[in-house]
Amino acid sequence: MIINQGYLINRKSNTRQLESYTMRLVNPKDINQVVNLQELVYNGLPNKEVLYKDTKQEMLEDLYNGAMIIGVYNSIDELISYRYISFPGNSNKNLGNDIYLMNRDLDKVVHLETTLVSPDYRGNKLQTLTLSKAIELIEPMDMKHIMCTVSPYNLFSLYNIMSAGLNIRALKRKYGEETGNGIWRFILHKDLSNDMKMINEFHLLKMDRIEEQKKLIENGYIGYNLVRESKMIHYSLAN
Numbered sequence: 669m670i671i672n673q674g675y676l677i678n679r680k681s682n683t684r685q686l687e688s689y690t691m692r693l694v695n696p697k698d699i700n701q702v703v704n705l706q707e708l709v710y711n712g713l714p715n716k717e718v719l720y721k722d723t724k725q726e727m728l729e730d731l732y733n734g735a736m737i738i739g740v741y742n743s744i745d746e747l748i749s750y751r752y753i754s755f756p757g758n759s760n761k762n763l764g765n766d767i768y769l770m771n772r773d774l775d776k777v778v779h780l781e782t783t784l785v786s787p788d789y790r791g792n793k794l795q796t797l798t799l800s801k802a803i804e805l806i807e808p809m810d811m812k813h814i815m816c817t818v819s820p821y822n823l824f825s826l827y828n829i830m831s832a833g834l835n836i837r838a839l840k841r842k843y844g845e846e847t848g849n850g851i852w853r854f855i856l857h858k859d860l861s862n863d864m865k866m867i868n869e870f871h872l873l874k875m876d877r878i879e880e881q882k883k884l885i886e887n888g889y890i891g892y893n894l895v896r897e898s899k900m901i902h903y904s905l906a907n
């Protein structure tokens with residue numbers, strides 16, 4: 669089923685001519701296309717730490733348990749972008765645990781997992797577009813919390829996700845933290861039923877200043893705005 673369609677610019681074409689795209693849910697039988705796109709994007713990343721790769725097995729298991737992958741296909745039906753969303757329920761992967769959500773709310777958490785866009789199609793706001801489609805898709809499901817992790821070194825992703833209203837609620841090592849390793853991740857959250865109001869007084873910190881941000885967050889501050897040009901994050905207390 670087609671969930672959206674429109675036009676975009678292919679950077680490789682050099683003509684700035686518009687190309688049509690369609691958006692639809694990825695069928696589990698096409699999971700190899702997802703794995704191949706993830707590999708292509710990962711190989712092109714200057715800092716590999718910004719993308720924690722999902723295995724084919726994990727994605728398939730998740731898809732059979734209700735997760736969805738929204739795929740964006742170009743005019744010749746190649747997968748050029750996707751957004752993977754999952755419903756972690758009571759599993760210990762649930763990011764609600766990292767921000768001390770109440771147990772009864774864990775079932776109401778949606779995870780925005782990996783999102784990526786092929787380098788030839790970046791700049792078309794596909795990350796933002798697939799997020800608004802994801803929010804439309806989950807609307808009838810009575811979910812309350814949208815959560816995700818983003819690397820403090822991933823400017824583009826952090827900017828897009830914070831512009832969509834997700835706030836920074838934690839900063840910690842993830843994906844290997846049990847062995848004392850892991851990679852730095854912001855944990856972001858949006859309460860779908862309650863818009864957060866910030867008080868006026870705020871602090872500004874550069875997005876990659878780990879220790880200073882950790883201290884602010886430990887003192888109850890929430891990161892609510894990122895200025896793309898300066899890479900500075902506004903932190904404030906919520907009302």
Ligand SMILES: CC(C)(COP(=O)(O)OP(=O)(O)OC[C@H]1O[C@@H](n2cnc3c(N)ncnc32)[C@H](O)[C@@H]1OP(=O)(O)O)[C@@H](O)C(=O)NCCC(=O)NCCS
Nearest residue numbers: 718719782783784785789790791792793794795796824825
């Ligand atoms: C994060 C990501 C999905 C954003 O892609 P997108 O939706 O195409 O980004 P936008 O359309 O918002 O891009 C806005 C601007 O930033 C630029 N931009 C976006 N991603 C960029 C990147 N990784 N490197 C350099 N510039 C980038 C775009 O070219 C555009 O520039 P312009 O305003 O001059 O046209 C994409 O960069 C990506 O796939 N990154 C690698 C995977 C990743 O980090 N995923 C998130 C963690 S799971």
